[in-house]
Amino acid sequence: MSNRKVEAAVEAVAAPLAEARGLVLLDVEYQREGRRWFLRCVVDRPGGVTMDECAAFSEALDPVLEGVAGLDEDVVVEVMSPGLDRTLRNDREFAWFRGREVEVTTYRPVEGRRHFLGRLEGLEDGAVVVTDAEGSHRIPRDAVAKARLHVRI
Template sequence: MVKNRVAATVEELAVPVVSGLGLELVDVEYVMEGGQWFLRLFIDKPGGVTLDDCQWVSERLDKILDEADPIPHSYRLEVSSPGIERPLKKPGDFQRFRGRLVRLTTFAPLDGQKRFTGRLLGMREDSVLLAKDGGGEWSIPLAQVASARLVAEF
């Protein structure tokens, strides 16, 4: 799919810029909304990102994207924080956020369900481990994870 190729190309171009500034590239989205294309990058760092972080990434990446020209039409570039309920995308995310409450959806039902909410225990081999509320745990193959997000706790 073209959208996925654009996001993958932009991710390759963005990782050196973002990591060079001491930040983490959490996700890249390339979507059409209201008849307009948006290229969204979500960045993070311990303690959270600032408006200056977003501006620095946007300015540096804008020049690189103009040169590489991976998108043949007009679009809006947005750089922001992933927010308090950030997505978990990489295997390292599931280790890094151990102990946090997570909401996870699978592509196909596992144990008769596709939606899971539990305390993240980390990973074992290629599976995400979630603690069940009443005890026990789910072992969910990473390949089956459609989406995973932190759940805000107050």
């Protein structure tokens, strides 16, 4: 079974569990590193999530994962918060972090540039919308090389 199918199966059981705990499941990643398989679940809630909430969710998730086809029986499960400078990987994250400052780098020039720093307005018709001092920019999703939360220090 492909990693994507395993991630989708985990998401199907983990998202309702997260919701019941007042959390939002933002991302699921299943990948092999060396000889071990890792399952990483990123959860959040308005105001942020604590380490204790991540640990409690991980404990609740363990028995539910036993029924997921294709999941390695010795998988290492990691539940974490998105972090301050999270790289946005999926549409759910682009929606969840709407209103936050982001840094977007593109594969090719968009509007004559390859770097955008501004407020994330979300996704609209397959484009990441970012607003900065120069206005609103529609960056085609397939042109985005990397998008991450930006933290000013």
